[in-house]
Structures are given as C-alpha cells and as structure tokens.
Amino acid sequence: MSVPLTLLGLLEREPSHGYDLKRDYDTYFGRGRPLPFGQVYATLGRLARDGKVVIDEVAPGDGPERKRYVITEGGATEVDTWLTEPVPAEPHLQTVLFSKVVLALMLDRPAAEYLDAQRAAHLQRMRELTEIRRSGDLVDAILADHGLFHLEADLRWIDMTSARLGALAAEVRS
C-alpha cells in the first residue's frame, strides 16, 4: 500500500498535523487497520528528508505532534503523477486503486478519467494474456486464465466505481 503517497495526497488538501493525517487516513483508507503513530511520523520524516513536505510551524513544547506539515511543489507533482498514471495492470490492486479514487475525489481531480486510463491499462494486459492463452501450451494458458479472471474482477470493480463516483464524491468530501 502506498502510505507515503496517500499521506502526501491528504496534505495536498491543506497543511496538517500528523494527528489529523492519521485520523483521516484511518477514516478513509485504514479499513479497520489504523496507521500506527510511529509509522505516520516516520513517513513524514522521510517525506521531509526527500523535500516532498516542509514543516511550516512548530508549536511550543516537546514531541513530533507539534509540527505542521506543508506539501512542496515536488510533493504535489508526485501526487499528481501517481494519480494520473494508471498502475501496471496486475491482479489484487484493489487497495491502491481505491486510494487513488478516493484521493482524486477529495482533491477534485478527474477521477473518472483516471479510472478510464486504468481500465485501458487493464484491458491491454488482458489482451496480452488472451494472446498467451491462445498461443501458449496448456500450462501457460491456465496461468494466463488465472490472471485474466482476476483482472476481469478488477475491471468490473472499476466499472461499478465509475458508475458511483458522484455518490462517492459526496461522501468523501463531506
């Protein structure tokens, strides 16, 4: 799962403290598996080291929770690239696809276009596997079938989600 990119994406809405990021992450992306505070601050530390975020104010006192983080231009570009580029089509992408869709809606990006691009990437991979299924031996064909059925499941999810983007947007922007 792309925790760093998801946190960066959440930061693109507005500068935030680690605590707020963790709360929003757990609400929208945690799915019953909350992000440990340690991981939040370790990730933010690495993002700061790599110039993706900066700290714009430090409240008086001790501890990492005093810092407020702001995304840099480099960080914003990275979020944009991640959202825009379809991920290589392979089975079991639901968590990363889900995160991209929810973040795109939160940031008012063209989520429908991203899903279309992903759909095209999936179908392209399915065409390649179909070719293998047709031309390869039985072992290749059966392995290709496994990939095809899983990609098909993802594609159905992409279609369902495309059809419900309006309702999902209302929910994640509230």
Next chain:
Amino acid sequence: MTATSERYVIEARDVELSFGETPALRGASLSVVAGEILAIMGPSGSGKSTLLHCLAGILVPIAGEIHFDGRRVDTMSETQRSALRRDRFGFVFQFGQLVPELTAEENVALSLLLAGIRRDRALKEARPWFARMGLDGLERRRSGELSGGQAQRVALARGLVARPEILFADEPTGSLDSFTGEQVMDLLVASAREQGTTVIIVTHEPRVAACADREVIVRDGKATTLAADRVPS
C-alpha cells in the same frame, strides 16, 4: 471523402438518434479499419446496440452520417440498406435467433439462400462450418435440439458463411457460460482473421473485449476511444 477517412471501412460521425423522447445516441463517432476487431463496451442503456444498429443500416440516425466503403449508408433507401445488410454484412445476436423449423445446416445456409444462391450449393458451403465449429454430426438437428453453446456456434457460422465484409455481433456470448463463451469467441476471432472479416462486437464481458484489437466505450450516447498512450507498457 476526406483523406483520413479512407483507411476506415466503416465510420459513424456525430450520430444522433432518439426513441420518442428518449435520446439514445447524442453525437456518437467511431471509425473502424478494415480487418479490425473492435469491442464496444459501456453501461447498460448507454446506446451500444443502437449504435451497432445504426452502423449496420438497421436504424437510421436523425443526425450525423454513417459511411461504409466510401458510401453514405444513412441516406440510402430501405431497399439499398437491406441489400447491403444481405450482401455485405453478417450478424450474430445474443440469442442465436435460429429459425426453429430449419435444421442447423439450413440455418447456416440461410444467409446464402437469402442472397439468391441455389439450395444445394448453399448447403455444400454450409457443411465445412460444422467441423470448424466443433459441431460435427449436428447438421440435421433443429434449434430446439441444440444446447445454448451449440446454437450460438450455428448462429456464428450463419453470420460468417457468406464471408461478409463486416460482422456485427451484439452480446454473442451473453447467454453462455465463460468456458463456452470463450470457445465461441476464439472461433469468431480465428474465422474472422482467416477470411479478413471486420468485426464489431458489443459486449459487457471484459474477457470477450480482450479478444478484440481495440475497445470503444459508449456512455450516455457518446463513444470514447481510450488513448493508447495512457497505457503503461
């Protein structure tokens, strides 16, 4: 005709069509290269079948143009369009739509009989399709005596036997399980490639669409071709 349109064997340009108050197509455009296998996908009710029927000269759009082989289809008379459908197009639909009174081989031969070919010759041309489609021995059965997958292969043979320039298929695997549907698709693709038939196939199933060279998505009566340059390699 413009220079760019000449590579396309069939083309819809800004096609609009309504059923009473219901707009089914609102400016749909689509171009198909000769020999190409194109999948049309999209949500239910988005206008896929309507677009297919416009391309095939079954429905006439209220605006826009349909071009086939350098000719305007949408301005032809009903007689000209039906000659086009009979002589140059082939069709396969979701439920085979075999004529129940005819045997399987008569059903396959039907496209040839309608084109005015003599009965013995039409049946002779129909016969090799039974081996090709894995239907040996079923030539004399009537459609009620065939399984869904067998009936669909007979319908496919009927669609292809006259070597149409374009085969229009609307959910041709829709009533089949995925294994049988796959066999039908493999036969469709192999036969179309062998005889150079262009195929336009409407389908809900990603695995069926993956048998095509390219896909177009119809949404709200408009067709979108997904840019291949967005696809990571």
